[in-house]
Each structure stands twice: as C-alpha cells, then as structure tokens.
Amino acid sequence: MKKFFTTVCLSLMLPLGVFAQGGMWLPSLLQANQKDMQSKGARISASDIYNETNPSVKDAVVLFGRGCTGEFVSNQGLLFTNHHCGYGEIVKHSTVDHDYLTNGFAAKSKDEELPCPGLTVTLLQYMKDVTDEVLQGVSSSMTEQQRSEKINKNIETIVDNTTKGTNLNAYIKPLYYGNQYMLYVNKIYKDVRLVAAPPSNIGKFGGDTDNWMWPRHTGDFSVFRVYANADNEPAEYSKDNKPYQPKKFLKISLKDKQEGDFTFVMGYPGTTQQFLTSYAVEDIQNLEDPARIKLRDERLKVYNQAMNSSPAQRLRYASDVASIANGWKKWQGEVKGLKFLNAVEKKKQQEISNSLMPQFKQIYDENRKYKMEQLYITEAVLASDFMQNTRRLLNLINASMTDTVSDNELQTKAKNTLYSLEAYYDNDFKQHREVDSLIFVRTMIIFYNDFAKDNYTFLRYKVNTVKSAENYFAQIYGKSILNNPDKIKKLLKNYKRKDYKKLQDDVAVEFLSPIWGQYYNSTALHLKDNRNKLDSLYRIHVAKILEEYKAKGNKDVSMNDGIFPDANLTLRVTYGNIAPFKPKDGVEYRHYTTIAGIMEKEDPNIYDYVVEQKLKDIYYNNDMAPYGDRVAFIATNHTTGGNSGSPVMDADGNLIGLNFDRNWEGTMSDVLYDKDLCRNITLDIRYCLLIIDKYLEAQNLIDELEIIK
Ligand code: ARG
Numbered sequence: 001m002k003k004f005f006t007t008v009c010l011s012l013m014l015p016l017g018v019f020a021q022g023g024m025w026l027p028s029l030l031q032a033n034q035k036d037m038q039s040k041g042a043r044i045s046a047s048d049i050y051n052e053t054n055p056s057v058k059d060a061v062v063l064f065g066r067g068c069t070g071e072f073v074s075n076q077g078l079l080f081t082n083h084h085c086g087y088g089e090i091v092k093h094s095t096v097d098h099d100y101l102t103n104g105f106a107a108k109s110k111d112e113e114l115p116c117p118g119l120t121v122t123l124l125q126y127m128k129d130v131t132d133e134v135l136q137g138v139s140s141s142m143t144e145q146q147r148s149e150k151i152n153k154n155i156e157t158i159v160d161n162t163t164k165g166t167n168l169n170a171y172i173k174p175l176y177y178g179n180q181y182m183l184y185v186n187k188i189y190k191d192v193r194l195v196a197a198p199p200s201n202i203g204k205f206g207g208d209t210d211n212w213m214w215p216r217h218t219g220d221f222s223v224f225r226v227y228a229n230a231d232n233e234p235a236e237y238s239k240d241n242k243p244y245q246p247k248k249f250l251k252i253s254l255k256d257k258q259e260g261d262f263t264f265v266m267g268y269p270g271t272t273q274q275f276l277t278s279y280a281v282e283d284i285q286n287l288e289d290p291a292r293i294k295l296r297d298e299r300l301k302v303y304n305q306a307m308n309s310s311p312a313q314r315l316r317y318a319s320d321v322a323s324i325a326n327g328w329k330k331w332q333g334e335v336k337g338l339k340f341l342n343a344v345e346k347k348k349q350q351e352i353s354n355s356l357m358p359q360f361k362q363i364y365d366e367n368r369k370y371k372m373e374q375l376y377i378t379e380a381v382l383a384s385d386f387m388q389n390t391r392r393l394l395n396l397i398n399a400s401m402t403d404t405v406s407d408n409e410l411q412t413k414a415k416n417t418l419y420s421l422e423a424y425y426d427n428d429f430k431q432h433r434e435v436d437s438l439i440f441v442r443t444m445i446i447f448y449n450d451f452a453k454d455n456y457t458f459l460r461y462k463v464n465t466v467k468s469a470e471n472y473f474a475q476i477y478g479k480s481i482l483n484n485p486d487k488i489k490k491l492l493k494n495y496k497r498k499d500y501k502k503l504q505d506d507v508a509v510e511f512l513s514p515i516w517g518q519y520y521n522s523t524a525l526h527l528k529d530n531r532n533k534l535d536s537l538y539r540i541h542v543a544k545i546l547e548e549y550k551a552k553g554n555k556d557v558s559m560n561d562g563i564f565p566d567a568n569l570t571l572r573v574t575y576g577n578i579a580p581f582k583p584k585d586g587v588e589y590r591h592y593t594t595i596a597g598i599m600e601k602e603d604p605n606i607y608d609y610v611v612e613q614k615l616k617d618i619y620y621n622n623d624m625a626p627y628g629d630r631v632a633f634i635a636t637n638h639t640t641g642g643n644s645g646s647p648v649m650d651a652d653g654n655l656i657g658l659n660f661d662r663n664w665e666g667t668m669s670d671v672l673y674d675k676d677l678c679r680n681i682t683l684d685i686r687y688c689l690l691i692i693d694k695y696l697e698a699q700n701l702i703d704e705l706e707i708i709k
C-alpha cells in the first residue's frame with residue numbers, strides 16, 4: 001500500500017485540464033514539487049520548507065486556534081495572524097474604557113500583553129505516512145463496518161504508542177478517502193497572549209461589502225505571543241512562563257514585488273472537495289447553495305435593517321452578521337464560478353466510462369431529501385434564537401420522560417436551561433424580540449414553501465387551518481411561553497418532572513418536536529449510512545483515478561497539474577506567482593492595491609469606509625518610509641478557509657504578506673480550481689508594519705523583527 005502511494009504521490013500526474021492546476025501539497029512529500037517550484041521561480045528548497053532534523057519553515061507555521069493559521073516572526077514567540085482570526089480575543093478584551101476593537105491596541109512591553117485563556121497554538125513536530133500500519137489486518141473480504149472498526153483500532157494503537165509518556169498530541173487523518181493515512185504529531189501551546197491589533201477601521205476596512213472581493217484595502221492582521229515553560233515546552237498560563245523560542249521564525253522582506261514573482265503559502269486549509277462527482281456538484285450548484293443563499297438573504301435583510309437603526313444595534317449583531325454574510329457571499333461566487341467553468345459538464349465528461357457512476361447516482365438520489373432536510377434545519381429552523389430556545393425546552397422534556405435520568409440530574413438540567421434563558425432574556429430581549437421574530441417568521445415561510453409543505457403533512461394541515469404560513473408562524477411566536485419570560489422562568493425555577501406536560505403543550509414545542517424527532521430518529525441515521533456508503537465508493541473511485549493517471553505517465557505535465565489530497569485542516573504548501581486577472585470581458589485587475597485606494601473608498605457616513613484621521617496624516621504627510629504605500633496583492637496560490645493568517649513567502653522563504661481571502665470569482669476553487677480565475681488575496685506585510693510602526697507606534701515590536709530591506 002505504502003509503496004504504491006509513495007510512487008503515486010511522487011510521480012503521479014494528471015493530463016492538462018483535468019485539474020486546472022492549483023494544489024495543496026503535503027509538506028513531507030514536497031521534494032516531488034521541487035523542480036516545478038524552481039521552474040516557477042523558487043530559490044528555497046523543499047527541504048528548507050519541511051525538515052525533521054534541521055529548522056525549516058514548518059517550524060514557524062502554526063494552527064492558530066481551531067481554524068486559522070499563524071507564523072512566528074521573532075525569536076521570542078511573536079506571532080502574526082489575521083485580524084478576523086484574532087477578532088474574538090480582541091472583542092473579549094474590549095470594554096467601554098478600553099475599546100481595543102474600535103481603537104486598536106499595542107502592548108508597549110511584555111507585561112502589557114493580554115492573556116487569552118482557551119486560545120491554543122498547535123505546532124507540528126513531524127508527519128508520517130502510516131498507511132501500512134493503519135491498514136494492517138484489513139482485508140478485501142471484510143464488510144465496510146469490520147473494515148472501519150479494524151482501522152479505528154489500529155489508529156488508536158498508533159496514536160497511543162506515539163504519545164505515551166510524552167507531552168505530544170497526535171492524530172491520524174485519511175487522505176484520498178482512506179487510500180492513504182498520515183500521522184500528525186504536535187505540541188499544543190496554551191499560553192498565548194494578545195500583543196497588538198489595528199483599529200477595526202483598518203483591520204476590517206471594507207467590512208462585509210468588500211469581503212471576498214478584489215481590489216481590497218483591508219489591514220487584516222493581529223499580533224500574539226506564545227509563551228512556554230522554563231524548558232521552552234507547552235504549559236498552562238503562568239506569570240512565570242517565558243516567550244517561546246521557536247526553532248525557526250520568518251524574516252520579513254520589504255522588497256518590491258512584481259507581477260510574475262514566485263510566492264508560496266504554508267498553512268492549514270480546511271476543506272476542499274476536488275473529487276466530487278458531477279451529481280454532487282450539480283446538487284451544490286443547483287440546490288444546496290441556492291437554498292442557503294436565499295435563506296441567508298432574508299436573515300441579512302432583517303439584521304442589516306436593525307444594524308442601520310443605531311450604533312448599539314450594529315454592535316449587537318456585527319459578529320453574527322459577519323459570519324452569516326461570509327458564507328452567503330462565498331456561495332454566490334461559487335455558484336457563478338461553477339457555472340462559468342461548466343464544472344458539471346466537465347465532471348460528466350470524465351465520468352463517461354466509469355462503472356461506479358450508477359451507484360453514485362443512486363446514493364445521491366436517495367440522499368438528496370435527507371441532505372436538504374438537514375440544510376433547512378440548520379439554515380432555517382435553527383436560525384432564530386426562538387427555535388434554539390425551543391430546542392432547549394425539547395431536551396428538557398425528553399430528559400423528563402426518560403426514567404434513567406434521576407430527579408437530581410433533571411434539576412441540574414432545568415437549572416442549566418434556566419441559565420441559558422435568563423442570559424437571553426436579561427440581555428436585550430425587548431429589542432431583540434422584534435428582530436428575532438422577523439428572522440423566525442421570514443425563514444419559516446421560505447422553509448414552508450420550498451421544503452416543508454411537501455415533506456411534513458402535519459404542518460400543511462396546521463397552516464391550512466389558519467389560512468397562511470405567515471399567520472401560523474406569527475401565532476407560534478406570539479403564543480409561545482418563550483415569549484413570556486416571567487412565566488417560563490418561574491416554571492423552570494421550581495421545575496418538577498411532571499411539568500414537562502405543560503411544556504409539551506406549548507405551540508413552539510408542538511411545532512419543533514415532530515421535525516426534530518424525524519431528524520434525529522430517522523434522517524440523521526440515513527445521512528450517516530449514506531455518508532459511509534459514499535466514503536467507500538469514493539475510496540474506490542479515487543484509487544482508480546490515482547492508478548489510471550499513474551499508468552498514463554507524466555509526459556510534459558508539470559507537477560502543478562498533479563493530483564493532491566483534499567484539504568483537511570492539516571499543514572500544506574501551495575505555490576504560484578503574483579498575477580493580475582480578468583474577472584470579466586473588458587476588465588483587468590492589477591495585482592496590487594495602495595493606500596490611495598483607501599482614500600478613494602473613504603466615506604465618513606458608511607461604517608465600513610470610515611478612515612481614521614491618523615492614517616490620513618501618515619499618508620498625506622508622506623510618513624510611510626521605509627514601508628511605502630502598498631496594501632494588498634494577489635497571486636495564484638490555491639488556498640481555502642483555514643489559510644487565513646498563513647504566511648505568504650517569496651522565492652527565498654521571506655515573509656512578504658499574510659493570506660486573508662480569495663477573489664469572489666474564484667471561490668469555486670474548493671471544487672474546481674482555475675488558474676486564470678482563482679487568486680488568493682494577501683495583506684502586503686509592508687502595510688502591516690506601517691500600521692504597527694506609525695499608527696500603533698509599537699517600535700518595541702518592530703525592533704523584534706528581522707527585516708530585510
Ligand atoms: N472571507 C474571509 C474568510 O473567508 C474573511 C472573513 C471575515 N471578514 C468579514 N468581513 N466577514 O474567512
């Protein structure tokens with residue numbers, strides 16, 4: 001198995017056009033790309049990027065929190081990542097008196113740095129192909145279930161043997177749908193402190209309006225520091241901890257960057273789905289993305305209206321809206337891009353003589369209604385706090401009806417429910433109720449018309465009795481006990497087991513209960529079952545692809561047209577060149593932006609485009625040396641969510657920017673990459689340093705860096 005795969009990974013290429021370039025490569029196998037990287041302009045070698053004995057770039061790159069990337073930039077554990085990655089921590093440390101979110105923040109000495117309990121930084125020690133060990137004892141005569149039981153057991157043993165008696169953390173992840181397995185061995189640092197952040201007007205400049213778009217002018221960075229114990233090892237927070245000394249930190253280059261320059265990115269891309277069959281792509285493009293977009297559209301309309309009504313309301317919904325709008329906008333770009341590339345047709349062409357296709361089709365056909373039900377539950381039914389709270393009540397009812405839950409446990413559950421509800425009511429219920437009821441009614445009307453009326457008979461009947469879906473859902477909101485804080489709080493305070501009957505009669509519970517019941521008792525099981533069936537089909541499908549292309553040889557095809565395992569939130573390398581692009585006929589976008597563009601976008605009346613006076617002074621007084629006026633640039637690196645904060649490096653491995661986004665026209669790259677359309681968006685490191693130096697006036701931080709002029 002392993003032999004097969006080492007050769008596959010080293011020499012297997014796809015003919016041009018199958019995967020239109022791109023690629024997120026395994027650092028430990030990067031040797032295979034070396035020639036291709038050099039032909040694109042790299043001077044750094046694969047072994048300087050990933051090395052298990054000598055310090056290499058991989059020792060400077062971390063998983064930041066649970067879904068971003070960061071990189072060390074000094075020998076004292078100083079770490080750069082994106083503003084939107086540090087956002088939660090910046091918010092937590094912001095108060096009316098110290099509003100770091102609005103005004104920015106910079107620690108002028110180490111004792112001003114702010115601890116961030118719960119935040120972790122994960123540093124890969126090494127990775128290893130363990131395919132042979134994981135598949136030991138697995139035979140072709142096993143059922144899928146026997147197979148996965150055996151594999152899970154093997155995985156457990158390998159992980160135990162690796163970590164026993166150490167401070168290491170390890171996990172194994174399948175690649176190519178289980179055709180290959182990789183072991184990742186990490187150290188997890190738990191004492192991480194906030195060091196600096198720009199004001200939101202810089203770190204989030206352009207907000208959701210500019211999100212996913214080029215040309216871009218966002219100073220999307222924040223600065224942290226990792227601390228370790230006296231032995232430079234991971235430790236819980238302590239005053240006595242010392243700045244972590246990384247094996248390697250990145251030097252920063254201020255040199256000018258030209259179109260065509262080689263760049264590479266190392267980081268933690270989350271998910272790609274390059275191997276999806278045409279059926280799946282068709283569903284994404286025609287059913288799933290459109291349904292999600294339509295529902296979020298409705299929610300965003302409600303939130304945006306509220307946010308425009310007062311600054312307090314803006315703050316109240318800002319972070320929820322940022323995440324709702326992020327997916328909403330991405331999916332629109334994805335649908336457009338998939339259509340533009342004719343992705344479904346392209347996939348169909350490749351599938352013509354594939355004997356697995358009827359089986360794929362059958363499972364996708366059967367799974368579609370379950371998948372959509374799940375989508376509507378997450379994107380519609382649970383979109384309102386009202387329904388989230390109803391679900392809490394449902395849990396309590398279920399516990400009350402379960403004999404094995406003791407009275408004591410039940411009391412605890414009731415108390416916890418009360419806590420959550422009190423936090424909700426005592427906050428801003430009176431104001432929020434209007435917004436939340438609109439969210440509930442509007443999303444439920446779409447849910448009813450587009451899905452529920454054909455799938456839940458009970459609901460059709462109920463809606464008919466009150467004439468319209470709008471009436472029905474408005475009544476539910478109005479009549480539910482959840483709309484009566486005093487009553488529900490009182491009930492929960494002195495909760496007795498038999499009280500579940502009172503809750504059971506509630507209109508909201510009556511509505512949610514059958515939907516929830518069907519999902520948990522039936523749909524979720526079907527989904528799991530079909531997931532397993534699909535996984536094993538894809539395993540065979542992808543094994544065949546790997547074999548076929550191996551057999552065809554690799555004449556005249558560069559490694560960059562090769563095949564790579566889908567992103568799975570493990571460390572990867574991607575590379576490309578700085579390049580402009582043409583979003584549509586007659587339009588060409590330059591590869592970089594400058595501060596002049598910030599001044600052009602300035603609009604004191606629009607929240608996303610307010611420019612701080614201090615930044616204007618720096619710009620108009622031409623106080624930008626030695627950094628200059630560049631803000632962001634684009635290149636052909638194949639990145640995805642999770643790559644936020646990743647170091648973008650030059651041909652020598654010097655840091656030249658922080659990855660923070662992709663262009664809207666290229667967001668289909670998670671399914672199908674296209675080198676002409678897909679660009680990663682990078683914050684120019686010079687703008688980041690300009691802000692740290694001249695705006696935040698943190699000379700102490702600049703002094704820590706190693707800057708190449
Ligand atoms: N689009 C970027 C990413 O996918 C940035 C998101 C945060 N920014 C925002 N304006 N919502 O994560």
Ligand code: GLU
Pocket residue numbers: 067068639640641642643644645660661662
């Ligand atoms: N903003 C994304 C993130 O948070 C990166 C952009 C992308 O999806 O490529 O990881």
